[in-house]
Amino acid sequence: MYKRAEYQVITDRMKEPRKFIQVVMGARQIGKPTVVKQVLQDLDMPYQFFSVDNVPATNSAWISDCWAAVCVA
DSSP states (O other): OOOOHHHHHHHHHHHSSSOOOOOOOOOTTSOHHHHHHHHHHHSOSOOOOOOOTTSOTTOTTHHHHHHHHHHHO
């Protein structure tokens, strides 16, 4: 299976000892969810996956909402 160069960057970030939210941003239709899902399949760790496709640009609280959802889980 083809893996983009970003696959290794995201994998390395996920393996770092600190536990921060990882946000993958970029233009539409370039395969962001695909590469993230490839990484998550290969790593043995819990995760939450959030898509913000339908979040209005004026909603600056979306990342705080994601963090709150993870802290509750």
